[in-house]
Amino acid sequence: MSNQIYFFMKGIVFTELMEMVEAKFGDEVMDNVIEKADLPSGGAYTAVGSYPHSELVEVVSRLSEETGLSIDDLLMAYGEHLFGIFTKAYSSFFVNESSALDFLAKIESKIHPEVHKLYPDAELPTFEILHHSEEKLEMNYYSGRKMGKFAEGLIKGCLAYFNEKAIIETESLEDGRKVRFSIHK
Amino acid sequence: MEEKSGSVSISDLEKQIARLKRRIDREVTARKSAERLLEEKSLELYQSNRKLARLNESLEKTVHRRTNTLASLIKNLQTGILLEDENRKVLLVNEKLCEYLGLEIDPKQLIGEDFTETPSFIDIFDDDSAAVERRMQALYDNRKIDSLDAIRLKNGRVMRRDFIPIYSDEEYLGQLWKFQDITQQYQYEERIRQSEEKYRGIIENMELGLIEVDLDHNIIKAYDWFCDMTGYAHEELIGKNMRELFLPKEYDQKINDEDNRRKQGEPSIYEIQMRRKDGRLIWVLISGAPIYDTNDNVVGSIGIHYDITDRKSLENELREAREMAEKAREAEKQFLANMSHEIRNPINAIAGIINLLYDTKLSSEQLEYLNNIKYAADILLGLISDILDISKIEAGQMELNEREIDLAEVLNAIIQTSRFKSTSSNLEFNCEIDEQLKIPLIADPTMINQIFLNLIGNSIKFTEEGEIRISASLLKDHGEEVEVVCKVEDTGIGISEEQMQNVFEKFKQASKETKLKYGGTGLGLSIVKQLVELYQGKISVESEEGEGTSFIFTMIFSKSEDGKEINIIAEKDQEDSVETLKKVLVVEDNKINQQYLVGLLKRWEIPYDIANNGAEALSLIEKSSYDTVLMDIRMPVMDGYEATIRIRNLEHNANKHVPIIALTASALVDEKQKALDAGMNYHLTKPFAPDQLLSILYQINNDASGSSVNLADQPVENTFQFNDSLDTAYLDSLFGDDLERAAIMFGIFTRTMSSEIAQLRDQLAAGDFPAVREIAHRIKPNFAMVGLTEETDRMKIVEEAADRGDENTVRKELDGFFQTYPEKMSLIQSELDRIQQELS
Incomplete structure (x- = not known):
């Protein structure tokens, strides 16, 4: 761990994860995961704090052992769930938005700068828009945390929020630090 | 979970309690950690607020200081400043502006007001107030930087006005008006402009067309008169290429030369043709000068054009007229020469026979008739002779037969002859000669005779009584030459001032009355003038009506080098001197001329033989010897030239070197030269007076060596070729x-x-x-x-x-x-x- 780059994530990601684990798998599974996991925070998360990314990885890994579900599936499911939370917690971002692809296309240019204003220490992935039309969006995801599946879950959540259907194709590059997304209707 | 609830074991419950306890522990830990985090954020916030308050305080101070600085700066600026907000309410105005505009008001009072609603605002401007308002409204509407309006105020000042809109990001905040007093500068400019206008006006009024071009001949500026001159409007000229628009190709080189001059900074004046818009060519005189920029580089040129088309056409007409006049004069000369030539031969015959008739027995009636005929023939001869003289002189064919003379003797002989010829007893003839002129000079005595006799003849004609005096004196000794001034004075009727102006012109006589009363050809004085000019001289006339006339002329003669004894033909007793001539041969085919010559020889008692042509002459010459041969030129069988050449080529004949006198019908130098070239020694032009022949015979008698004529080699140029079938x-x-x-x-x-x-x-x-x-x-x-x-x-x-x-x-x-x-x-x-x- 100490050799890894020490990333922090916003507390809401952890508190929401815990709430979802408890709701979906029960308090016993949640307690087991926390007890077995090696967590410097001891699993006591608050939305106003920030916690190392490694704790998220640890929690999801333990949950995978506990439930028999793959880490990727868990991350994707959580991403999809979290987007729903975001739409409620940060509803101001969604005013006047009507299209999933348009919204996704401006995450990098519009949403992330706003996030930085609220949380100057937030560490966010980078999106590079390659193609954007009404029917199709192509973009590259870059993050040292290799959270491509989490991102994919968030995209699914986005499509669900706007009540749109689309095919998401992914291509993982550079050991997961770069993922090419192709979302088309 | 519902299933299990019924059979919950203690251990399960304990586990559950432990789990809940752990969960509560986690919640407490999370809460405390959240509380701590919030505590930290709160402190951080408090400290930030404190910092911001302090910063605000210092900023306010800075702003205040800066505002004061700016306000004082603006107040003291030598520029009128008016700052308005977006609603045109005055934010700031300085005293200078009020002073400039003549507003006697405290600037502070204007703050918050609409400046244009200031009482008497409209009265400030000298220009049309509606236009000023429109202009301001346009500036307000446009909200763009604008400057350089020169505004004239009623108080006489001229202001430069700048409008500066003020934006913050994209929000419009108001505008700044800036006024600068440019009255003095404006006056200077105005003065310069008026001066420019004045000179431009002068040049335009002088009908000079001005144009300014750059180095590539593109027109920068064209003035009114230039437009009128070329038929183009201003806008048709600006930016056009001068060369392409106006210049015919043939002036390319000329313009290139002018360009080079202009690039050297040289001005110049030249004439060329230009093509007008309507295609007509006009002649212009151009004065071109370079234009310099502020760094003294030549950047173009200014051309002043003067239309000289009329002058050019006048010049052409004048030239044509002159050429025509010259041709006419040439034709007149030719005509006169030809006519006199044609008339000469018959007169020769008439004059000859008249002379012969005098030697026959005549009744008094016949003598009177004969006198009348002779009088008429003499006039005719004089006329023809004068005309021929003029023709010869004008054709440059007058030959000076120069020899050594004693001027005193020549003039004495002239005055004696004149005295002898004169029929009036009331006239006295006198001659006066400068002692310094009694040296041998080189001159043609015939010319001198002709000059003086003409002038004396003229005097005799107009002088009934009194004196006719000739004189010669040394004017200047040039070493090898002497300049002599001569006078012929009379006490006659004189010449009026207006007539004096053309006494030397051909065929111009004093008046019709004079012509009727005194006769004459009107050629005499003209001949005299031209003969004097042959001796590099000048002639003038002085006269007073009723008092008399003086002709004064100069001539330049060479001094004789060897100064040998003066040998001239003097008036001698000719009857005696030719008696020694033993026999003369007359070669002449014309029976009338034969008779004339025979008559003369009989009178002088000189023995003679007659030959009708050259061939006869040759056969006679082989038989006997002669002292002199009188040789006609044009004869049948053998002409005079051939006969002469044959005589000169005779072997063992005493007549080989006999003096031969050519008798020609033409006085032209060429003809005479031909005779001399053929080997003849003397030359007489028919008709000739008995005296002329006699004087030659006298010379031959005295001068055994013969020729007095300098034979120059003059190749005869004959471009005309007769047909080969002819001889x-x-x-x-x-x-x-x-x-x-x-x-x-x-x-x-x-x-x-x-x-x-x-x-x-x-x-x-x-x-x-x-x-x-x-x-x-x-x-x-x-x-x-x-x-x-x-x-x-x-x-x-x-x-x-x-x-x-x-x-x-x-x-x-x-x-x-x-x-x-x-x-x-x-x-x-x-x-x-x-x-x-x-x-x-």
Whole structure:
């Protein structure tokens, strides 16, 4: 761990994860995961704090052992769930938005700068828009945390929020630090 | 979980309790950690607020300080400043602005007001107030930087106004008006502009077209008169290329030269043609000068154009008129020369016979008639002689026959002759000669005689009584030459001032009355003037009406080098001096001239022989010896030239060096030169007076060495070639380059021969052989004159055969003659045409 780059994530990601684990798998599974996991925070998360990314990885890994579900599936499911939370917690971002692809296309240019204003220490992935039309969006995801599946879950959540259907194709590059997304209707 | 709830074991419950306890622990830990985090954030927030408060305080101070600085700066600026907000309410205005605009108001009072609603605001401007308002409204609406409006105020000031809109990001905050006093600068500019306007006006009024071009001839500025001159409007000229628009190609080189001059900074003036818009070419005089920029680089040129088309056309007309006048003058000269030539021969005959008639026994009635005839003939001779003199002088053919003379003796002889000739007893003739002039000079005595005799003759004519005086004195000694001033003075009727102006012009006499009363040709004084000019002299006349007239002239003579004894032809007793001449040979085909000469020789008692042509002369010369030969030039069988050449080439004959006097009908230098070239020694132009012949005979008698004539080699240039079928050698010797004479001869031949030939044919048919002989004899020489020497020979054969009574030969020769005659006749006709063509 100490050799890894020490990333922090916003507390809401952890508190929401815990709430979802408890709701979906029960308090016993949640307690087991926390007890077995090696967590410097001891699993006591608050939305106003920030916690190392490694704790998220640890929690999801333990949950995978506990439930028999793959880490990727868990991350994707959580991403999809979290987007729903975001739409409620940060509803101001969604005013006047009507299209999933348009919204996704401006995450990098519009949403992330706003996030930085609220949380100057937030560490966010980078999106590079390659193609954007009404029917199709192509973009590259870059993050040292290799959270491509989490991102994919968030995209699914986005499509669900706007009540749109689309095919998401992914291509993982550079050991997961770069993922090419192709979302088309 | 619901299933399990019924059978919950203690251990399960304990586990559950432990789990819940752990969960509560986690929640407590999370809460505490959240509380701590919030505590930290709160502290952080408090500290930030404190920091911000302090920062605000210091910023306020800075802003206050800066505002004060700016306000004081603006207040003291030498520029009028007015700052307004977006609603045109005054935010700031300085005293300078109020001073400029003449507003007697505290600037602070204006703050918050609408400046344009200030009382008397509209009265500030000298210009149309509605226009000022429109202009301001436009600036308010546009909200863009604008400057350089010069606004004239009622108080006489001129303001430069700047409008500066103020934006913060994209929000419009208001505008700044800036006013600067440019009254002085404006006045200067105005003065410069008026001065420019004045000079431009002057130049335009002088009808000078101004234009400014850059280095590539593109028109930068064109002035009104230039536009008028070329027919273009201003806007058609600006930016156009001057060369392409106006200049005909032939001036390219000229303009290139001018360009180079201009690039060197040289101004220049030149004339060229320019094409107007309507295609018409005009001549312009251009004064071009370079234009410099502020760094003294040539950036173009300014051209001042003056339309000289009218002047040019006038020049052309004048030139044409002058050429025509010169041609007319030339034709007149030619005509006079030709006419006098034609008239000369008959007068020669008349004058000769008159002289002979005086030597016959005459009744008093006959003598009176003869005197009248002589008087008329003399006038005619004088006229012809004058005209020929003028023609010769003007054609540059006057020959100076210079020799050593004693001027005093020449003038004395002249005055004696004049005195002798004069019929009036009331006239006194005097002569006065400067002692310094009694040195031998080189001059043509004939010319000097002619000058003085003409002037004296003139004086005699207009002087009834009193004195005629001639004088000569040294004006300047140039070493090898002397300049002599001569006078001929009389006490006659004088000349009026207006008449004096053209006394030396040809055919100009004092008045019609003068001409009627005194006669004369009006050529005399003109000849005198030209003769004086031959001696590099000048002539003038002074006169007072009723008092008399003085002709004053100068001449330059060379001094004689060796100063040998002066030898001139003086008035001597000629009757005695020619008695020593033993025998003279007269060679002359013209019977009348023969008679004249024989008459003279008889009078002078000089023995003579007669030859009708050169051939006869040669046969006589072989038999006896002569002291002198009088040789006519144009004769049948053998002409004078040929005869002379043969005489000079005789072997073992005493007559080889006999002096030969050429008798020519032409006074032209060429003819005379030809005679001298052929070997003749003297020259007399027919008609000549007995005295002239006598003086030559006297010279021969005295001067055994003969020739007094300097023979110069003058190659005769004859460009005309006679037809080869003719006897060209004979024709050339006959006419030389005197084509006029040839034309006359050929003309006479073609006009007269046909009737002669017709007669000859008739007489031959009638078998009248004596008549045939007569005609053949008569027409015999005529053929040779046009180069048909064979025909002349044939006529000779006919004549001789007729004499013998050899009718066969006569018929045979004449048949041959008639066969070839038409062909020969047309040949002569075509030669005549060619000659006339050459002459024209």
